Amino acid sequence: MISTIHVLSGARCFNNRLPNNTVILHGSNSLHDSREYTIEWWITFNEWSFYTNRPLEHNDNDISVTKLTHEIQGNFPTASLSLFSYDDLVEQHIELAGWGLNNQGELSSNMLTATAIIVSHTACEYHIHRVSGERISIREGYFCTAGVPFVSMQYGDFGGPVLHFHKIIGINKGTLPKGLQEFDNHKINIHTSINYYTSFIADVISDNFFWQ
Missing domain, CATH: 2.40.10.10 (Trypsin-like serine proteases)
Structure with missing residues (x-):
């Protein structure tokens, strides 16, 4: 979590996946004790470059940001x-x-x-x-x-x-x-x-x- 609503990850994590069929788990180091959060959208670096009309220096850019449908509540540290x-x-x-x-x-x-x-x-x-x-x-x-x-x-x-x-x-x-x-x-x-x-x-x- 790089904010209370954004998740940083790799682009390859979303290959052959759809946002409405995927959830983000948060709240514990154990997958069994985590809470599910639904996804509004995700975007890869390549998609962003095309969207903002920026030329790609390289085709392989394994990074993405996901936005949740709502902010995670509570007092927790986001990653710097x-x-x-x-x-x-x-x-x-x-x-x-x-x-x-x-x-x-x-x-x-x-x-x-x-x-x-x-x-x-x-x-x-x-x-x-x-x-x-x-x-x-x-x-x-x-x-x-x-x-x-x-x-x-x-x-x-x-x-x-x-x-x-x-x-x-x-x-x-x-x-x-x-x-x-x-x-x-x-x-x-x-x-x-x-x-x-x-x-x-x-x-x-x-x-x-x-x-x-």
Whole structure:
């Protein structure tokens, strides 16, 4: 929750979904104890760019904002967005959060967290090439993390937040290289960088933004 009515997540979370068939859960780290909230709309970065006549620098922009049909009541802290650039955070410790597979390979109904370290683009690209032979460029707008001991995101983690001193710096996107086993310790985590998309976020959560 980045406001009392807006949710920040990944664009891929809404593939093949409709707002009226989807709910947002809030109020607990346990999915079973959370309350359901209905959705008014969601918008991805690509949709916003088209709507505002802004050219896309890249087609793959895995970020979205969802607006609920009504504000969440009560006294709860909304998430703050970090103003640090990616370059300032390399080798910093961060926290990953999500509801992915646990160590037993089961989807967790309780939020899981793990500590990882932000890896430079150069080190990330070198690692992927060394493990798989692939040459992949990590573009601006994404960053990599790795855990010591091994930390790898799984299905259910994607779209969750990356936190640096309790502020959101990114969104969980996926893992590389592709084709490895689910719990292969050679995987490296890929995240969407919030800093790259601040104009999008600020615009769509403003009071005068309209979308349907």
